[in-house]
Amino acid sequence: MTQNSARSVPDLVPAAEPEREDLFASAAAYGVGEIHIKSDPSSQLHAIIAIHSTRLGPATGGCRCRPYPSTAAAIEDALRLARGMSYKAAFASLPCGGGKAVLIRPDRIRNREAYFESFGEFIESLGGRYVTAVDSGTNTADMDIIARRTRHVLSASREKGGSGNPSPCTARGVRMAIEVAVADVLQRNNLEGIHVAIQGAGHVGYALARELHERGAQLTVTDTHSDHMLRCSDEFGARLVSPDLIYDVDCDVFSPCALGAVINDATVKRFNTRIIAGAANNQLQDERHGQLLQQRGILYLPDYVINAGGMIHVLYDNPEQRELQLATMINTLTGLLSRSRKSGVPPFHQADLMAEEILGLAHVD
Numbered sequence: 001m002t003q004n005s006a007r008s009v010p011d012l013v014p015a016a017e018p019e020r021e022d023l024f025a026s027a028a029a030y031g032v033g034e035i036h037i038k039s040d041p042s043s044q045l046h047a048i049i050a051i052h053s054t055r056l057g058p059a060t061g062g063c064r065c066r067p068y069p070s071t072a073a074a075i076e077d078a079l080r081l082a083r084g085m086s087y088k089a090a091f092a093s094l095p096c097g098g099g100k101a102v103l104i105r106p107d108r109i110r111n112r113e114a115y116f117e118s119f120g121e122f123i124e125s126l127g128g129r130y131v132t133a134v135d136s137g138t139n140t141a142d143m144d145i146i147a148r149r150t151r152h153v154l155s156a157s158r159e160k161g162g163s164g165n166p167s168p169c170t171a172r173g174v175r176m177a178i179e180v181a182v183a184d185v186l187q188r189n190n191l192e193g194i195h196v197a198i199q200g201a202g203h204v205g206y207a208l209a210r211e212l213h214e215r216g217a218q219l220t221v222t223d224t225h226s227d228h229m230l231r232c233s234d235e236f237g238a239r240l241v242s243p244d245l246i247y248d249v250d251c252d253v254f255s256p257c258a259l260g261a262v263i264n265d266a267t268v269k270r271f272n273t274r275i276i277a278g279a280a281n282n283q284l285q286d287e288r289h290g291q292l293l294q295q296r297g298i299l300y301l302p303d304y305v306i307n308a309g310g311m312i313h314v315l316y317d318n319p320e321q322r323e324l325q326l327a328t329m330i331n332t333l334t335g336l337l338s339r340s341r342k343s344g345v346p347p348f349h350q351a352d353l354m355a356e357e358i359l360g361l362a363h364v365d
């Protein structure tokens, strides 16, 4: 299987049954060298930890906890996400490698404490090669439980000395990336009057709306959750549209901040924008859709290149250091756009090449 098909499983959507049945073939396709598995019937834990790279530091990546149609689908998700974390960290010059934990959630977790303590013991058994953090289906309270059994855990609650909610930092990085894209495509050096359509006004989307509003941008916002939309119209004067109409909004920037695979066969021809830049993971359903955006003259900023702010937040306590790391991320983005312009390779593909270069990997096609 090529990287194309590896991209096709969307974020936060149940993974389709993978085509590969051979575990080693799957691992090789994603360049993952280690897959660790723990089954603990007494706590109901069925956990997978995939380690993609420790070249730049311990493999770091969130812990996702949700139901899966099969163990193979869960492993595929862990592999894909572990590689994504490596690329994200490499691109943002962070001192960590890429890994991911996937917990196959039972219908009901009988005892959440026993469940996450068991997972903490699993992490501890890897001796620091993998460091966990919050991801979909887990929260800072779960991280506090994990921390009873291992110190290799980030994003614990503030009460337990953790860094708290990373979303504002993610939003800040996305806003800075939007500024770079606006300068590049529209030759504008500020966001005054720039029209941004935001899909999803949750943790990141809402913080992004604030960042943009403060800089004079004009906003159109959608969300499936009406309260989330309404706070954006109340606080930032955002125009609201229903979720199915967001793709048609005539805007300068479309910002996906809800879910993955939103750039797909059904949407790619509808976009009425010059730039796509948002926080959601795995926005392209397939690389083909990235090519189609390029042909349509739409600049797409690869998600993992611009959404590393959350990782920066959990890795660094010091606000000045966070700013420095965000600035580094933005410098690398500027370098990416200039290399892409010279090579004619679209940024989403050029980004993979650059991340693999940093990681000392050969590109798989």
Ligand code: NAD
Binding pocket: 011, 166, 167, 168, 170, 199, 200, 201, 202, 203, 204, 205, 222, 223, 224, 225, 228, 243, 257, 258, 259, 260, 279, 280, 281, 307, 308, 309, 310, 311
């Ligand atoms: P969230 O759950 O707080 O927000 C998502 C929002 O999208 C919710 O308000 C939800 O109601 C809305 N939504 C869901 N389906 C929708 C649809 N079809 N149309 C419109 N709105 C819809 O999540 P978040 O933490 O804000 O993260 C958003 C995305 O960014 C996710 O893909 C996440 O993986 C990614 N991300 C988040 C961070 C972070 O720091 N939180 C970091 C990196 C990447």
